[in-house]
Amino acid sequence: MDFSFTEEQSMLRDTVASYLADNYSFEQRRDALKAEPGWRPAVWKAFAEELGILGAPFSEELGGLGGGSTDNMVIMEELGKSLVVEPYLGTVVIGGGFLKHSGYAGAADMIASIIGGETIIAFAYAEPQARYTWQDLKTTAKKDGAGYVLSGHKAVVIGAPYATHLIVTARTGGGQRDAEG
Incomplete structure (x- = not known):
């Protein structure tokens, strides 16, 4: 079995790592924790609009990137390395995961709102x-x-x-x- 990342997953990892290296210093993180809401909405917006990572695990039909659990793992690993406090885990992984499998009639609209960065789930x-x-x-x-x-x-x-x-x-x-x- 080959457990190597695909070329796309390696590019995803490098893109997230590069963005965080340029925009997520320890000092910026510390300052965000001291202010409301305890994370940086501008970074969340960049996750949605610049990087597109809020759509990584969702199908292209839902407006996502068509990735899966490995893509989420790649993203979470990079977010963890930078001690990111933005609500990716609760919103995309947990909330989005529930919505994908819920059968809820409004799930597609809510997932689109997650991908766009408007919906935050706890x-x-x-x-x-x-x-x-x-x-x-x-x-x-x-x-x-x-x-x-x-x-x-x-x-x-x-x-x-x-x-x-x-x-x-x-x-x-x-x-x-x-x-x-």
Whole structure:
């Protein structure tokens, strides 16, 4: 098996690394952390418009680059090397990943908004009693007309203060620790 990057993946890695070397010094990162929203919206905009990396894992039909998990890994590795604080993981990897496989009627529009840099997603899954056990959910979602009413408590929702959308885990049935529901 050949685990080498393709030429396109190597070019992606080099492009992201070069942008970050020129635009993401440790001092700039530190200054961004001290200011609101805790990251640099101009860098996020560049990720969308100049580099196009917000569209890397999405199909060309959705407006993305047609990449996959390896492309995400290449990008995440470079973002990690520069200690990037912009919400790529929560928005593109987690949020976009859920949307791609959700069956939600508005998923394509929301993915287009992620690719364009307008949508920021935070993932609300952790609950105080759960100790990171996914099935241990007290939060419920009760049907109410065309939507749902959430009731419960989430802990440590990374990126929630600046998110435009939340993805919230909740039970629609079953008991607190049931595998289904």
